[in-house]
Every structure is written in structure tokens, then in C-alpha cells.
Amino acid sequence: MTSTVRRPSRVAKLPPRERILDAAEELFQSEGIRRVSVQAIADKAETTKMAVYRHFATKDTLVAEWLRIVAADYQAAFDRVEADHPGRPKDQIMGLARFIAEGLPAISHRGCPFINSLAELPDRAHPARQVIEEHKARQTSRLTAMCVEAGMTDPGQTAAQLTFLLEGAQVSTGNGSIDRVGDRLLRIVEGIVDPSSTLG
Numbered sequence: 001m002t003s004t005v006r007r008p009s010r011v012a013k014l015p016p017r018e019r020i021l022d023a024a025e026e027l028f029q030s031e032g033i034r035r036v037s038v039q040a041i042a043d044k045a046e047t048t049k050m051a052v053y054r055h056f057a058t059k060d061t062l063v064a065e066w067l068r069i070v071a072a073d074y075q076a077a078f079d080r081v082e083a084d085h086p087g088r089p090k091d092q093i094m095g096l097a098r099f100i101a102e103g104l105p106a107i108s109h110r111g112c113p114f115i116n117s118l119a120e121l122p123d124r125a126h127p128a129r130q131v132i133e134e135h136k137a138r139q140t141s142r143l144t145a146m147c148v149e150a151g152m153t154d155p156g157q158t159a160a161q162l163t164f165l166l167e168g169a170q171v172s173t174g175n176g177s178i179d180r181v182g183d184r185l186l187r188i189v190e191g192i193v194d195p196s197s198t199l200g
Helices: 008-013 016-031 040-046 048-056 061-083 089-110 113-120 127-149 155-175 181-193
Strands: none
Touching: 008 040, 008 089, 016 040, 016 048, 016 061, 016 113, 016 155, 040 048, 040 061, 048 113, 061 089, 061 113, 061 127, 089 155, 089 181, 127 155
């Protein structure tokens, strides 16, 4: 999922580079990477194709920069739960699960930007794929650290389980295979984090 903030009402007030990124985010999310041309991005940003290339040497560079912004949103979610629940790693993990659960309605309409992008970019050397892989590695490392701090018997295995759940919830929401995905996700994560507790 993405929590990237779209700002269509402020497009005219934004600097050209930000207008281009806003336009690219909206178009890539709604239509996919391959189907969106640089000219379409320029038109949406109310600028010129030449201006797009002045800020981003290639379309691939623009895609990678967009995904860096999306990845930063996810890393900010880790920062927030750590700040909101200092020294309480189990609450931090639940906070991440809530972050994903609350973003699922957007997934149902647009899909997860990382999953969508990976499907469209089979070349592992593509700069956008590298952004995604680096982001996922950081995410796994931070989640594993929370599991270590929470005293999980096998932190690596628990982090893997949680990753499967968080990402699987997004896929299931996108394809409509499971109902009440957010509620189910929170219940399952709660069961992993604190087996003696259940959500009401």
C-alpha cells in the first residue's frame, strides 16, 4: 500500500519537480508504469516533456524517485511507532499492523505500489527494483530488531511470519479473495505478538 500524499489541489503552487512527482505518482498508481508516457506526466503536471527530462534524466529515474518517496513513507511509519511506543516493541509491531490495516482501502482501488512495480519491472538491474529491494531489506531488518527486543524465541522466523502477513494482507485486499482483511490481520498479528491475548 501507499501512504504517499497526493496534492492535486496544490499542483499550480508546487515547484516544477514536485508537480512532476505528484503527477507521476497519480498516473503510475492508477494506470501502471509501462502505460504512462513521459508526455502524459508532463501534461498532468502542467509542464513540458523537456521540463520533465530536465529534472529526471530518464523515465526510469523518475520511477525510482517516486518509489523512494513511497519507501520513505513506510520507513516513517516505523519511526512513528517507535516514537509512540518507546521501549514497547510489541506495541510497535501492532502499530505497524494498524498502519497497514488502515491503508488497505486504498489498496483495494489501486494496489500496492511495490507489488505493482515489481510485476512491471522484471529486470533486477532496473533502478526502481533496486530501490524496492533496498527498502524491503531495511524493513525486514527493523522488524527483526523489534522481534529481538520483544524477546521472541526466533526473531528472524517471527519477522518472516509478520512480513508474510503484512504483505499478504495487501495482496488479498487487492484481489478481493478475503473479506475483513484489516480485522483479520490485526487478530493474527496479535496472536503472534501476544498469544495470551485476543482482540475483542
